Amino acid sequence: MKFLKSVDLDDDVEFVKTFFNVVQHIHDEESSNVARTRAVVNRDRQAAHDLLVRDYFADNCLYNDDSFERRFHLNKAIFLRISNALESRYDFFKQKPDARGRMGFSSIQKCAAALKYLGYGIAFDASDEYLKVSERTAVECVDWISACVYEVFHEEYLRKPTHRDIERLYSTHEERHGFSGMLGSLDCTHVAWEKCPNAWRGQFTRGDIAGSNNDLNVLGQSPLFNDIWTGKAPHMTFTVNGHAYKYGYYLGDGIYPNYSTLMKGYSVPRSEKTKLFTKKQESARKDIERAFGVLK
Template identity: 45%
Template sequence: MFRLRKNKFQQIDNAMESRYEYFQLRYDARGKRDFTRLQKCFATIKLMALGESLETIDDYMRTSERTARESLYRLARGVIETFGDKYLHKPSLNDMQQLYAVHKERHGFSGMLGSIDCTKWIWRNCPVAWKGQCTSGHLRSPSLILKVVASQDLWNRHVFFGVVGSNNDVNVLD
């Protein structure tokens, strides 16, 4: 549903339940059942995938804004702790040599790790105190930028999310 295969979602869901008490079925002081791990994981991934606000999850899943925020924080931390060694590592020397070889063969020039792309988001709810820091010369409203270097095997080799400005390609890659 969110460009995430069902087996990957289940892998994340099961890992969160087995490692963290927060994602296990619990009951509150009144004996009322808490949200299931499936509800918490689904709501959180929906927040991340669609960029929705915490209030929309309240309407859709009947969770409080606090539960949605806490689920978002705990799932993000849990995914990093659980899957970070496999998916969030720097490319090894062997990985880089393979990427160089593939790009030289495919594109005809060497020294290329991947393709860089960026997108800008207008930050409508930017705090007033930050507006001057988050506004660049060519965009009149506060905005954030996402820059990604992806290799041909669709692995993100570098990701940067931050303020527009002096974050040009050279600075970001440094």
């Protein structure tokens, strides 16, 4: 009986030793794997912020406003307005220390990383060398800025135009492009057309057809045309060559129907007058498309 008890005790001791050896072996393997697969990159985020400020936002910055707008596809004043608005409302865009006491990314760094990706379609880690923003953080920046910009500004800008807005559009387009009563380019609306003729439905819905995202398939249930058809559109009269028109118009290309609210260029201009008109019309359309391309 005593012999059996001693044997049981020896077995228990051996089991405990074996158990701890296995646990220690697993722990050593996990530590070794972490050391092999995770490389710590000591990004100097504050230095990257200071460099960005010296390059674009300081009093005597290295690059002027035109360079900023060309590289970020956004006016610097609008960029700062967006950055400040997001920083004041969302904790994600506030610069704060991490668990080690090191300062995190600033609001302008996160917004710049997101706009670089949105403006150029580059890889998410392409801003790491200059802005020191990792791929994971860049993805978060794009997600946050997309959702937050809509939440903050949609009531002010994503709405039907008022009388004052239409007056400003008339004035701006006439001064810049020479077209009275112009409201914009239809190619930039990205809305579907409820009254699209049945014969044309489905002809331009394939994603691999150039321009299909801007033409007939994106025109359904459009408040632009529904309000005009139902007489709910604002009566904003303008005069051209002595003729008064009740509604404004949008520029379009040859794929659209011949409506009084659409102004198209000539498909085959022959005279000098029609050539000049078509050139001006296409120039204005492309000007608007470039301005709205980044926003879309």
